[in-house]
Amino acid sequence: MTTPDARPAADLVIWARPEGGGRGPRPAHSRQDIAAAGITIADAEGIDAVSMRRVAAEIGAGTTSLYRYVRNKDELLDLMADAAFGQEELPAAGADWQAGLREIARRNRAVLLRHPWLAALSPGRPALGPNGLRWLEAMFQIAARPGLTADDTLAVVGTLLTFVRGHVSTELAERQAGERSGVSPAQWMAAQGRYGEEIIGGGRYPALSKIMVEATSPHDPDRFATSFTAGLGYVLAGLAAAFGTG
Amino acid sequence: MTTPDARPAADLVIWARPEGGGRGPRPAHSRQDIAAAGITIADAEGIDAVSMRRVAAEIGAGTTSLYRYVRNKDELLDLMADAAFGQEELPAAGADWQAGLREIARRNRAVLLRHPWLAALSPGRPALGPNGLRWLEAMFQIAARPGLTADDTLAVVGTLLTFVRGHVSTELAERQAGERSGVSPAQWMAAQGRYGEEIIGGGRYPALSKIMVEATSPHDPDRFATSFTAGLGYVLAGLAAAFGTG
DNA sequence: GCTCACTGAGTACACTGTTCGCAATTAGCG
């Protein structure tokens, strides 16, 4: 009975598995290299260009050799996500509580914008690798303050990250308007000629039409930054009202 | 020179193209049927199970016949998204402005939870088909009020939808914890034994550890509904503060 | 120096979205 050529231990998340260092030949690559290769490809050509074959080729390995380092593609994405956060500066405490929270939101948005594919990854796989943990630690240190229970702190950070994720998703989708066929409503209206006019002029959507005609923000070149700052302001105001402005 | 076997007109979004009714044989299927088939599959087996072959088989058509109805897979998803909103009741105006906004958020969350794949679709392809338009109209009617400019109204609706999208994304990802390897931090800690203890007990992440140990909300079976209601409350409070509570 | 866990990698399989080409159908026009 031959040994069934054990692959990476099945029951542990990648971060709980030691990297190489066993008995056989020393691994030719490292998780860092692999993550970096994936990030390079994703940043340059989009997340769809990240395939096992492509990443393997990028680091000069055979396609299936990747599976010695990673149990499946999802784990490769985990590596990439954690590494991406590692490249970025941690949020730091601000002058006061609200300023600190604002800083968390800004930095988080910055990471997601720098690596657009990050926002599309499943938000439920928190990148709990070393870098993700450092981010969490930093955020909780900023958000925690006397008078707040652990649940309160969790709610604050959660609400904040929820807003950031949602905003950046919309932002990115709209930014890619040219490449994909998804476009901002305003551009879309203009592009679709007859159908657009039918909607605006048809009288069936009066409130929608009024907004479309009167709104100026869709034409603002800085509309993303503007709406992020504004929306963040509302959320922070709500949080401060609920948990004290200290 | 033979006619190049024209496929669906290239320059128009699917909603601007008439459905069948031309010269040749009458189409054997309808966009409605196709969208319904896609939704059935996606609801039952997840969005990844929705392939052109699978949808075609579901309606009893040859695989490539689908391309007579839809220019590519993205358009199929557009059909599905719009149809999904069509199955749901429109948000209705509430007792006052805030109640109306709350209703928008609740209804929106309901749709996304009923069709988990919806939240993952590109948010920048607004489903501007007939049903999506009816939703937009309803939402703007509720959010608009005297004293608000078009840009204000747009900001209000945008902030609200941003929060809902972000929350539901996190919610769904965490709910699928069992199926995927992404899990809620608390469960994850418990499952990963040694690594989890190393994080909590290691002293390198004091704030994080404190939260993890003290927080009770991760164990609350209603935690999603609770955190949605709470987060929504903060956002609404912020919006009301900015635009008057009228 | 032997053992055996481990690494690298080629082959293969079942799938994906989509293009091409062709036969069959039928609405509109003369």
Place this chain on the structure above:
DNA sequence: CGCTAATTGCGAACAGTGTACTCAGTGAGC
């Protein structure tokens, strides 16, 4: 009515994808 031209259905084919299996080669620990 009969002809034409636009449309539909669809099989075949292509370039990809993730990953399971297999096997040879390596080198640390006993």
